[in-house]
Amino acid sequence: MTDQSQKLASEAEARDVAEDAREDGWTHPSFAREMFLGRLRMDLIDPYPTDPSAGDDATESFLKKLEQVLRDHVDAAAIDRDGNVPESVLDALRSIGALGIKIxxxxxxxxxxxxxxxxAIEMVSAHCASTATMMSGHQSIGVPQPLKMFGTDEQKQRLLPRLARGELSAFALTEPNAGSDPSNVATRAERSSDGKHWVLNGEKLWCTNGPIAKHMIVMAQTPPKEVDGKQKRQISAFIVSTDTPGVETVHRCEFMGLRGIQNGVMRFTDVRIPAENLLWKEGSGLKLALMTLNIGRLTLPSCCVGAAKKALDISRRWAAERFQWGATVGKHDEVAGLIADMAASVYAMQAVADLGVRWVDNGEFDIRLEAAIAKLFNTERGWTVINDCFSVRGGRGYETEESLLRRGDSPEPVERMLRDQRIFTVVEGSTQIMHLYIAREALDAHVTAAGALLQPRASLLAKTKAFFKAGWFYAKWYPKLWLGWGWWPSHDEWDDLGTHIRYLDRTSRRLARAIFHCMILHRAGLERRQRLLARVVDIGAEMFAMATVCARAKADAKAAGHQKAIAMADLYCRGARRRIGDLFKRIRSNDDRKSYNLAQQVMMGEHDWLEAGIMTGAPGQANAPAREPEPSGARDG
Ligand SMILES: Cc1cc2nc3c(=O)[nH]c(=O)nc-3n(C[C@H](O)[C@H](O)[C@H](O)COP(=O)(O)OP(=O)(O)OC[C@H]3O[C@@H](n4cnc5c(N)ncnc54)[C@H](O)[C@@H]3O)c2cc1C
Structure with a gap:
């Protein structure tokens, strides 16, 4: 049971903690940030960045070895069935350095x-999502990444060699009361009286690799600091060696998918952490976690690309082979539509994922918005692609690979893939939280310009000052949103994709205008209009995907000497434009208020008549008797 006795942070406190942990300032360019401000900066992504690892001997030889390890050692069906990535797989991965790729x-x-x-992650993910998640839990968010970013030389010298040898690590932020909202972290670390140690107490939930990790990065509350006469919550990050007395796994969690990962509830009882294991600065733990996630978040989009490619492979083979109603199923229009959508989505997902990744290598861009959009877009689209693959496979999509094999059918792992994929829209920032995060970053220029006008708790004086400051910013910015050449025959260098670039050009200004108009209309209330913000963000994500897929296609077509990539990008953009059109319509015309009010009534039990005829109540409660159907007249009351 969740312990609800802890005093949980209020909405305002939670917002303050999140704001404090934000990376402020924009020292490097960001395509997405510009786009949300109405400026389509194709020059930032065209030419689409080249892959610095392509043709690199060390990379290519490593990827060959990795492929061999997957073939020889990784039995994905057995890992799923047995609920374990065996030690032999870990050893094989260690032997080729696959647990220290970026160290x-x-x-x-x-x-x-x-x-x-x-x-590497894309390849592993297409084969076995549990193995990919284990590798990523260690390398994307586990100890090596924050250690590289924030560790002292001494910490790096001491720990990175052990991590590179394959001592697994984990990232422990989530707790029973701190899921999406980290302000409720209750795990505490107190400095020992001699100052040589921190003493850690608390419990972490759903810690991937936790039960088998040798090292963990643990976010814990440290004593509050007084700022402007107020006590401020402090969260700090510690590197914890799991062989320290007091660290224990109290429960191994089991999930619908990713069944091979070792994920657990970790308990810390009076764990003495050497003072030198504080990572970065006291009180910077949440910022560290969020900055780690900014890069770590780039892994899931690649996982989704791997899985989506596999789904496409399965679907196209099956659609071309399965014969029903006088034709292969891929000749039937609806199935053909699914295959085309899947192909175009795979290409867009690849373009979206790789941009942020290559920008990290380049080092001259701010990737926080691009990584967040990639996480949002690829996890949602990846789910759609695998769900479509499930439809193409019909009943075989629902049957386990082992059952298919036992009765002599081709053991395609669609059932496992569907189970594995679902959680990706939740972990490392759920879709809803990504909407809020992207909206906050996209609105940052407005928050800076309009400041107090957008803050519910600001004083009248602060609002008046902000009004004049904002007036100056908007007098220069807003008129530009009505000027442009988005309908004019321009962007000729894009050939067949020019029409989409012109669309993006005028739509980025339309999006910026829509954001501004929403701000005027809702002012400080805008942050509560989450569904409105989600539409704005989804428009931005679709536009971002269109822009990256066009830039990628232009580069790919040039390199390949044929137009296949252009046709793929064109199809993707056509669908995206329709979705964007619908989203704009729903900014103007929606049922948000009505549906919000109805949801509150439903939660108050005012519509429990809908549940008539079934046994209701939480599992474990005394079974509530099945409700009698209400006379239909009651529904109108
Ligand atoms: C398989 C697996 C592996 C994981 N691995 C790790 C790990 O290695 N380390 C770690 O620290 N954590 C890990 N997690 C935890 C994961 O990151 C959390 O599940 C995630 O952050 C969401 O938290 P929650 O599940 O408590 O959802 P909640 O925060 O309780 O949210 C419930 C629902 O409400 C929505 N919601 C919440 N707040 C808002 C809001 N303000 N506005 C709109 N919607 C909102 C959410 O999107 C979600 O739909 C893992 C979880 C799983 C299942």
């Missing part, structure tokens, strides 16, 4: 690029 060579790692890492 610099000087510390014993392979020292490969982010691009190489993501190519």
């Amino acid at each position: 610099p060579k000087q510390y014993g790692g392979l020292g490969l690029s982010q691009s190489a890492y993501n190519r």
Whole structure:
């Protein structure tokens, strides 16, 4: 049972904690940020960045070895069935350096690029999502990543060689009362009286690799700090060695998918952490976690690309082979539509994922919005692609691969893939939280310009000052949103994709205008209009995918000397434009208020008549008797 006795942070406190943990300032360019401000900066993504790992001997030879390990050692069906990635798989991965891909060579790692890492994850993910998640839990968010970013030389010298050798690590932020909202972290660390240790107490939930990790990065509350006469919550990050007395796994969690991962509830009882294991600064733990996630978030999009490619492979073979109603099923219009959508989506997902990854290697861009959009877009689209593959496979999509094999059918793992994929829209920032995060970053220029006008708790004086400051910013910015050449024959260098670039050009200004008009209309109330913000963000994500897929197609067509990529990008953009049109319509015309009010009534039990005829109530409660159907007249009351 969740312990609800802890005093949970109020909405305002939670917002303050999130704001404090935000990375502020924009020192490097971001395509997405510009786009939300109405400026289509294709020059930032065209030419589409090249893959620094392509043709690199060390990368290519590593990927060959990795493929061999997957073939020889990784039995994905057995891992799923047995609920375990066996030690033999870990050893095989260790033997080729696959658990230290991005750790610099000087510390014993392979020292490969982010691009190489993501190519590896994409390949593993297509084969076995549990193995990919274990690798990613260690390398994307586990100890090596924050250690590289924030560790001292001494910490790196001490730990990176061990991590590179394959001592697994984990990232422990979530707790029973701190899921999406980290302000409720209740795990505490107190400094010992001699200052040599921190003493850690608390419990972490759903810690991937936790039960088998040798090292963990643990976010814990440290004593509050007084700022402007108020006590401020402080969260700090610690590297915890799991062989320290007091660290225990109290429960191994089991899930619908990713059944091979070792994920657990970790308990810390008076765990003495050496003072030198504080990572970065006291009180910076949440910022560290969020900055780690900014890069770590790039892994899931590549996982989704791997899985979506596999789904496409399965679907196209089956659609061309399965004969029903006088033709192969792929000749039937509806199934053909699914295959085309899947193909175009795979290409868009690849373009979206790789941009952020290559920008990390380049080092000259701010990727926080691009990574968040990639996480949002690829996890949602990846789910659609695998769900479509499930439809193409019909009943065989629902049957386990082992059952298919036992009765002599081709053991395609669609049932497992569907189970594995579902959680990706939740972990590392759920779709709803990504909407809020992207909206906050996209609105940052407005928050800076309009400041107090957008804050519910600001004083009248602060609002008046903000009004004049904002007036100056908007007097310069807003008129530009009505000027442009988005309908004019321009962007000729894009050939057949020029029409989409012109569309993006005028639509980025339309999006910026829509954001501004929403701000005027809702002012400080805008942050509560989440569904409105979600539509704005989804429009931005669709536009971002259109822009990256066009840039990628232009580069791919040039390199390949044929137009296949252009046709793929064109189809993708056509669908995206329709979806964007619908989203704009629903910004103007929607049932948001009515549906919000109805939801509150439903939660108050005012519509429990809908549940008539079944046994209701939480599992474990005394069975509530099945409700008698209400006379239909009651429904109108
Ligand atoms: C398989 C698996 C592996 C995981 N691995 C790790 C790990 O290694 N380390 C770790 O620290 N954590 C891990 N997690 C935890 C994961 O990151 C959380 O599940 C996630 O952050 C969401 O938290 P929650 O499940 O408590 O959802 P809640 O925060 O309780 O949210 C419930 C629902 O409400 C929505 N919601 C919440 N707040 C808002 C809001 N303000 N506005 C709109 N909607 C909102 C959410 O989107 C969600 O739909 C893992 C979880 C799973 C299942």
